Amino acid sequence: MQSRQLRPRLGKGVITPVIILTLTTSYLLQSLKIGPAFSPNGVPEASFMPILLAGATFLALVPIILRELFGQENATDLSGAPSLINPALFILTSALFVLAFATLGYFIATLLYGYAIITIFRFRDGATLRGQIYRIIASAGIAFVVFLFFRVLFKVRLPEFMDGF
Amino acid sequence: MDQILQILDGFIALTDPRVFFYMILGLVLGEIFAAIPGLTATLALALILPITYGMDPATALVMCASIYMGGMHGGSITAVAINIPGSPANVMTAIDGNVMMRRGLGAKALRVAALGSAFGGVAGALILMGLTPIVADLALLIKTPGKFSLVLFSIIIVILSHKEVLNKAVVATLIGMMLATIGIDVMNPIARATYDQAWLLDGIDLMALIIGCFAVTEMLIQSQKGEASYSSHASTTKTRPRDYWPRWSDLREMGWLNLCKSSIIGYIIGVLPGAGGNAAAFLGYVEAKRASKTPEQFGDGSIEGIVAAETANNANVGGSFVPTLTFGIPGDSVAAVILGVMIINGLQPGPQLLSTQFHLVAPMMAALVVSAMLLPVVLYLGGPWYLRVVSIPKGILFASIAAFSLIGCYASTYSVSQMWIALAVGVGAFFLQRNNYPSVCLLIGYILGPDLEVYLRRSLSLTDGNPSIFLTSGDSLFFLLLTLVFIYFMVIRPARIMQMD
Numbered sequence: 001m002q003s004r005q006l007r008p009r010l011g012k013g014v015i016t017p018v019i020i021l022t023l024t025t026s027y028l029l030q031s032l033k034i035g036p037a038f039s040p041n042g043v044p045e046a047s048f049m050p051i052l053l054a055g056a057t058f059l060a061l062v063p064i065i066l067r068e069l070f071g072q073e074n075a076t077d078l079s080g081a082p083s084l085i086n087p088a089l090f091i092l093t094s095a096l097f098v099l100a101f102a103t104l105g106y107f108i109a110t111l112l113y114g115y116a117i118i119t120i121f122r123f124r125d126g127a128t129l130r131g132q133i134y135r136i137i138a139s140a141g142i143a144f145v146v147f148l149f150f151r152v153l154f155k156v157r158l159p160e161f162m163d164g165f
Numbered sequence: 166m167d168q169i170l171q172i173l174d175g176f177i178a179l180t181d182p183r184v185f186f187y188m189i190l191g192l193v194l195g196e197i198f199a200a201i202p203g204l205t206a207t208l209a210l211a212l213i214l215p216i217t218y219g220m221d222p223a224t225a226l227v228m229c230a231s232i233y234m235g236g237m238h239g240g241s242i243t244a245v246a247i248n249i250p251g252s253p254a255n256v257m258t259a260i261d262g263n264v265m266m267r268r269g270l271g272a273k274a275l276r277v278a279a280l281g282s283a284f285g286g287v288a289g290a291l292i293l294m295g296l297t298p299i300v301a302d303l304a305l306l307i308k309t310p311g312k313f314s315l316v317l318f319s320i321i322i323v324i325l326s327h328k329e330v331l332n333k334a335v336v337a338t339l340i341g342m343m344l345a346t347i348g349i350d351v352m353n354p355i356a357r358a359t360y361d362q363a364w365l366l367d368g369i370d371l372m373a374l375i376i377g378c379f380a381v382t383e384m385l386i387q388s389q390k391g392e393a394s395y396s397s398h399a400s401t402t403k404t405r406p407r408d409y410w411p412r413w414s415d416l417r418e419m420g421w422l423n424l425c426k427s428s429i430i431g432y433i434i435g436v437l438p439g440a441g442g443n444a445a446a447f448l449g450y451v452e453a454k455r456a457s458k459t460p461e462q463f464g465d466g467s468i469e470g471i472v473a474a475e476t477a478n479n480a481n482v483g484g485s486f487v488p489t490l491t492f493g494i495p496g497d498s499v500a501a502v503i504l505g506v507m508i509i510n511g512l513q514p515g516p517q518l519l520s521t522q523f524h525l526v527a528p529m530m531a532a533l534v535v536s537a538m539l540l541p542v543v544l545y546l547g548g549p550w551y552l553r554v555v556s557i558p559k560g561i562l563f564a565s566i567a568a569f570s571l572i573g574c575y576a577s578t579y580s581v582s583q584m585w586i587a588l589a590v591g592v593g594a595f596f597l598q599r600n601n602y603p604s605v606c607l608l609i610g611y612i613l614g615p616d617l618e619v620y621l622r623r624s625l626s627l628t629d630g631n632p633s634i635f636l637t638s639g640d641s642l643f644f645l646l647l648t649l650v651f652i653y654f655m656v657i658r659p660a661r662i663m664q665m666d
Contacts, residue, residue: 060339061336098588121560149216149569154576
């Protein structure tokens with residue numbers, strides 16, 4: 001019975017602390033390159049705090065990882081968590097928007113971005129012509145309002161078509 | 166005396182039509198963002214952050230203060246009307262408010278909530294005005310080791326306020342502190358954790374971090390839920406503007422003692438880092454119930470309960486500015502973003518700010534008072550409209566916020582790289598939040614990390630690395646002991662009581 005309880009289980013909850021552990025290790029290796037943590041007279045140097053922080057993160061991660069692997073009660077329960085499809089689409093769309101922003105210019109990029117986000121949130125029925133028209137009008141409205149706010153009200157120069165080339 | 170005159174000048178500054186416009190804009194934005202479930206005053210502040218570059222610091226702070234004040238009240242509207250608190254600070258209001266709504270007394274519940282918020286907001290702001298100069302004078306007495314222990318105390322208290330996920334709060338704070346170390350060292354011109362990338366030499370910009378943590382993350386969380394509207398609940402609520410205008414009879418039912426006591430509770434909770442408006446509302450409510458002649462009405466449509474919760478959470482606003490202004494220590498996410506606005510606009514919160522640049526902070530304090538007084542007016546004018554705003558399709562709302570937040574990053578520096586950083590931080594913070602790592606701890610760690618390091622290294626350089634200075638310096642010892650007291654009462658004692666039960 002005891003051995004069954006101690007058998008590790010690889011749930012989704014362990015992924016995040018392992019990623020943090022990996023990134024912290026990389027950060028620690030970078031920090032060690034800076035130089036010694038203390039000067040010869042014992043005063044902390046530039047690498048002191050990063051090394052201390054990385055060490056503290058390792059210590060704090062140990063119980064989290066152990067709990068995710070062996071714990072039943074306090075482990076992160078992601079079984080009921082919503083699907084990641086929409087967030088993934090949101091991230092991809094936003095990344096494409098940032099790429100398009102400097103090249104296609106503000107208006108085209110924001111119009112397309114607005115349309116994509118509206119579609120992700122399933123605003124109106126996308127299968128009907130009327131739904132598509134609503135979506136296009138709404139995204140044009142968003143692009144116009146954001147333009148009014150930044151360009152007209154706060155005089156921010158927004159990129160125009162092919163500005164990035 | 167000088168500071169009293171500067172505060173009066175602060176009130177006069179609000180008569181400038183431009184400043185007044187931004188105050189009203191902030192108040193309405195705060196109300197709307199808090200009223201819409203899923204949106205927060207923190208998000209509203211994160212979105213206006215880029216445009217504060219184009220304002221003078223005093224106006225920017227006026228707008229922030231009114232967003233904060235409006236944000237603390239706005240959530241009560243949906244709490245009462247549709248039993249969905251716009252923010253955690255309005256959970257207690259929903260308990261009694263929605264019962265009243267179902268009995269056809271919704272407008273009355275909203276009226277007393279607004280009056281309580283106004284009273285608490287004004288009281289908190291007035292206590293802030295009265296006490297800040299005194300606290301600032303005391304703050305000047307704290308030496309470097311004491312400052313280290315004070316910052317450490319604040320970080321630990323913020324972590325302890327997430328005691329249900331204590332280890333994860335620690336990790337989130339440490340991640341924030343590690344992010345803050347990227348770039349040039351705080352004391353020497355040495356690059357740290359830049360991975361030999363020139364663009365990382367400037368470090369991670371605070372604004373990109375705030376927009377990433379609070380705007381991008383929120384969009385990602387909301388995108389999981391898809392389109393959802395509260396219109397079905399809201400459409401059943403029919404009210405007229407005059408239903409929202411305060412009446413003398415309301416004031417009698419609210420109880421002056423209840424108002425005063427809840428204001429003091431809210432203010433004190435606000436001063437403590439990490440506690441926030443929800444703790445203030447909860448404690449105000451519990452105390453009102455304890456002292457009430459009709460405790461059985463609590464949970465069944467008690468006016469006293471609504472008033473206590475709303476008064477306490479708005480009084481909390483004034484209190485939360487005390488550590489933010491006097492020590493540069495934000496107590497919650499809203500205060501952290503306001504601190505970010507100050508830093509981005511070249512102000513360094515702390516006793517020096519209050520002694521040399523009080524004229525920049527005075528309009529903000531005045532705005533806290535005036536915007537709190539305007540809460541019943543805003544409810545009167547906008548009451549019937551709020552529920553329609555809540556019914557805005559999420560697709561349009563979040564597409565607008567996504568565009569505003571990413572373009573806002575660009576607008577502040579004209580750099581697309583800031584958009585990338587905000588997006589990357591947002592994705593990281595989303596996955597942390599999804600796994601219960603509190604992103605507010607990450608932000609607090611990012612903001613307070615550099616201070617902690619500077620005070621630690623300066624203190625140790627005074628003693629050639631001997632850490633006993635933190636125990637021999639009186640102010641430092643005081644804050645360390647205070648930290649232990651809080652750890653005992655917030656972690657050890659509750660654990661013992663649970664074990665005994």
